[in-house]
Amino acid sequence: MLGFFVQVPTGPLFIRLGGSVLLPCYVDQPLPMKRLRVEWTRTESNNLVHLFIYGESRPEEQHQDYYDRAHFFDDYVKDGIFSLRLDNLRAEDVGFYRCKVYSQKDVGETVVHIKDVEHLNIVSGPNHPISAYVGEDVTLTCSVDSHITPEKIEEISWRKKDKDGDILVLVFQKAKPLSSDERYRDSAEFFTAEIPKGNFSLRLKSVRTEDKGVYMCYVRNGRVSANTTVTIERLSFSTLHITIIVLCIIASGSALLLWYLIYCRSQNDSIGND
Template identity: 25%
Template sequence: MDENLLETGDLSLTLIWPKESDENIYTCRVYNKNGEVLMMKDVWLRVKVQQVEVESGVESVLLPWRITEDLDGVVKVEWKDKYKRIVHVYQNGSDQPGEQNQIYRNRTKMDENLLENKNLSLTLRWPKERETGIYTCRVFNREGTILMMKDFLLQVKVQQVVEVEPGVESVLLPWRIREDLDEDVRVEWRDGSHDLVHVYPNGSDHPGEKNQFYRTRTKMDENLLENKNLSLTLRWPSERDTGKYTCTVYIEGTILMMKDVQLQVKGTVQNQPEDTRTRSNPTDPLMDYQSV
């Protein structure tokens, strides 16, 4: 606040590096010596967050932040997601992948000369719908003081919606690719609760790994590597099957590509409450992903 506010009559408040979570009503009250309110004013702070929209299935998305300030003395640049998980860390002149949450490992990149180029942008590979939310970048000095901060709202839209009538024999969740795939890739389809729907590792189906809800109900192309066909056939779809399905391709634990498909069994409402299929702690954000 103004150090001479009694002289200047300026009761304004300066808030450094406002962020999306700071949006609120702020109230200033002026009291006399007896504690009586002499005057009062409300101010509504609205923080506009830069929004980045992208469709799931794209190879990467950029959260752009170029600055004009010199970054001398900066020792740490940190990106976090809406759950406060560490997305990317740049410290003492290099990336620190060991500090990342495992779900972002090998999926993020920053400018190697970010201090010189004043470029704090983050590239996130294979963004998916569940990664929609606020991402925050903070810049720290040697004393751990925040020098600057910015929020981004990433909006990942489901690229494809498949509608089907209840009672049909099967439905196809399509995904054909152009890229060549090595024989040691692992292809996983998972539902919106992250239950395993179908897995194709090392060139052969492994039905024993699937959630029992889907056992005997799914099928993929037997020559999917050769035909570049990652589509999934789901037999006898019902209302409980409505929701988002994600196909992820891994090699040695690294995500190569990823795509979301929304299945809508007609007569059901999208974004319906989760059912009671077998899974653990479905509300825990840390359970969004599992190690490969």
């Protein structure tokens, strides 16, 4: 019996040529980094799409067809997330991809199916990660091609990839936004006025350090679906935050010094009175 279980995708992924797609692969528990090996390959040709071994990605080992197009999220490996983003999609990318995970004596794998649906050429997002300051608002872009009206789209959902499974951030269903996971209930919103124009971008208000990660905008229309991903790669403190923290430290130190001086003076006065 395997010591871990590789999660299986619920169905095929439909892509937009020239866009990006996230191939999901994660396990039900974090795995020790020692001897951990993750291989993404094409099942038809066995070409290596990406290799992670000895604690780092080895892009020099991948097949030339995937140079600068296969992005692996090294920072999330420790959480049991081995998903792969494939950029600049081509017609020849359609097919089956195997994620195979080796951990000590155990091996697990899953297969992801990419399909191309030309008439579902609808979803697009940014092609680069986002950096932000803690406490500011961040926009995760997701737009829908104008030839499909929002009324005909059954569901738009934003999900955050997590080691315990996807977190539902916000969903737009039957032409109206619905509530999300309690962690995002008051901090995530659509641009309501832009929805009729096919803009389903998400605004995260007052981002926190834990908001860093990979987000997927998932679109479903009948039996077909498509998605795009946005990565919040870095969250740092702004100059204002740092200044406030420094001032707080200085103020605390000054208050402590003042208290000490008052205490010393009171002690001296007490000795003098004696």
